[in-house]
Amino acid sequence: MNKYDVIIIGGGPAGLHAASNISSEHKVLIIEKDDEIGEPVLCAEGISNNTLKTFFKEENLPFIRNRFSKVTIRYKEKSATIEIPDMGLLVDRSKFDKYLAEKAIKKGSEIKLNTLALDAVLNEDHVTVKTNNGDFEAKMVIAADGVESYIGHKLGLETVCQLNDMYSCYQYVISDNSINDDEIVFDFSPEYAPGGYVWAFPRGEKTANFGLGINAEMMKSRPVEVLRAYKEKFYPEAKIIRAFSGCVSVNPLSRIYGERVLIAGDAARYADPITGGGIDNALRTGGFAGQVANIVLKEDNFSLKKMSIYHELVEKDNWYSIKRQLQLKKMMSEMTEEELDRFFTSSLGLFDGKKVFSSDFYSTIYSLKSTIKTTGLLYNLLGSLMKDKYLLKIIMRLLWQ
Amino acid sequence: MEYIKTDTEKCGLCGGCVAVCPKKVILMHKDHLEFKEGCIKCDKCIQVCPSGALSKNE
Numbered sequence: 001m002n003k004y005d006v007i008i009i010g011g012g013p014a015g016l017h018a019a020s021n022i023s024s025e026h027k028v029l030i031i032e033k034d035d036e037i038g039e040p041v042l043c044a045e046g047i048s049n050n051t052l053k054t055f056f057k058e059e060n061l062p063f064i065r066n067r068f069s070k071v072t073i074r075y076k077e078k079s080a081t082i083e084i085p086d087m088g089l090l091v092d093r094s095k096f097d098k099y100l101a102e103k104a105i106k107k108g109s110e111i112k113l114n115t116l117a118l119d120a121v122l123n124e125d126h127v128t129v130k131t132n133n134g135d136f137e138a139k140m141v142i143a144a145d146g147v148e149s150y151i152g153h154k155l156g157l158e159t160v161c162q163l164n165d166m167y168s169c170y171q172y173v174i175s176d177n178s179i180n181d182d183e184i185v186f187d188f189s190p191e192y193a194p195g196g197y198v199w200a201f202p203r204g205e206k207t208a209n210f211g212l213g214i215n216a217e218m219m220k221s222r223p224v225e226v227l228r229a230y231k232e233k234f235y236p237e238a239k240i241i242r243a244f245s246g247c248v249s250v251n252p253l254s255r256i257y258g259e260r261v262l263i264a265g266d267a268a269r270y271a272d273p274i275t276g277g278g279i280d281n282a283l284r285t286g287g288f289a290g291q292v293a294n295i296v297l298k299e300d301n302f303s304l305k306k307m308s309i310y311h312e313l314v315e316k317d318n319w320y321s322i323k324r325q326l327q328l329k330k331m332m333s334e335m336t337e338e339e340l341d342r343f344f345t346s347s348l349g350l351f352d353g354k355k356v357f358s359s360d361f362y363s364t365i366y367s368l369k370s371t372i373k374t375t376g377l378l379y380n381l382l383g384s385l386m387k388d389k390y391l392l393k394i395i396m397r398l399l400w401q
Numbered sequence: 402m403e404y405i406k407t408d409t410e411k412c413g414l415c416g417g418c419v420a421v422c423p424k425k426v427i428l429m430h431k432d433h434l435e436f437k438e439g440c441i442k443c444d445k446c447i448q449v450c451p452s453g454a455l456s457k458n459e
Contacts, residue, residue: 148416
């Protein structure tokens with residue numbers, strides 16, 4: 001009998017973490033299209049120390065590649081570096097996903113590899129999931145099928161991503177003597193990555209995940225070509241170990257639940273709108289999806305109204321910060337180059353050389369925003385610290401959100 | 402003949418085309434893309450592709 005309580009579509013962080021949060025008394029099936037959990041890795045692998053501490057209390061985590069404490073922001077010929085002790089780390093995504101899978105299996109979940117969901121049909125008392133490996137039935141489905149999500153749409157949800165919310169990316173794994181293993185680098189120069197940025201995240205031993213993401217609507221040249229040119233200019237001697245494309249979609253779906261279905265992680269478009277980081281929100285939304293599955297299974301109530309608890313939990317958790325990030329993303333993508341010049345010149349000047357201590361900073365941009373906010377507050381207190389009217393406008397906007 | 406042609410050497414199976422397709426007629430298998438019927442020729446999949454793997458079949 002191919003009958004389950006929950007079928008989770010996608011064996012990535014969202015789906016696997018959802019499974020770990022579902023009570024062992026329920027029968028859970030995770031289906032994964034690839035032949036191995038954690039492969040292939042299409043990820044820049046950066047997470048904040050805050051995410052690590054929130055989701056992994058245990059010692060000796062096997063998936064940590066490298067920790068960093070410096071962040072450098074580049075904009076055209078300018079750059080600024082700040083030090084935030086314990087800021088973040090790079091994970092080995094292959095090991096990371098396998099670690100999550102082990103937890104899910106220990107909880108009693110079953111994982112079927114090489115199994116691609118082709119269709120899903122909502123019936124009166126169950127959902128039928130059709131795969132290349134036969135049909136399966138469950139009381140409910142958690143769609144955690146990533147940026148290439150297909151099943152939410154089949155179950156009647158609006159999942160189309162607009163070009164302006166899509167970041168087209170290309171990444172190399174490089175080895176180069178110029179890489180500082182303690183420093184992550186973001187380059188916001190619009191000539192390379194309009195609407196996005198170029199990154200170099202240290203993997204340790206002078207290797208880095210080096211890539212760029214361009215807003216698909218603003219794209220003039222393909223990421224594959226731009227990255228090649230950027231490498232020639234800034235890392236001419238670097239050895240390319242691996243090269244691959246990727247896509248990041250932002251701006252959460254208008255509805256992330258339906259009758260007998262919840263959508264989690266990248267499939268729900270829950271990546272960070274500014275950094276594009278998807279792991280943190282995949283774990284958050286996945287965790288909530290698992291918790292809500294426990295509630296609706298216990299009550300045997302899978303109505304739209306009941307499933308909406310999921311939306312409430314997700315919104316309460318992080319909607320405010322995502323909403324602000326989306327506003328900042330929109331603001332930045334609408335700026336002219338001249339405005340961007342002023343914005344970055346002012347921001348970089350503000351925090352260069354400052355040592356910021358806080359374990360609450362979950363991303364570079366967050367710390368950048370916090371710095372601006374703090375300075376804005378100082379302005380209000382002291383009256384005349386700021387001289388740049390344009391920056392002040394931005395500070396005021398940030399403060400008033 | 403399908404409207405979209407995939408250069409399988411260039412395609413990194415990143416899923417961007419699937420995400421932006423307004424008709425959801427692209428399905429990503431573990432080793433290839435499948436284009437189903439119903440394409441409205443909006444070319445968004447071509448536009449989003451990081452590696453230029455998709456083009457019109459001419």
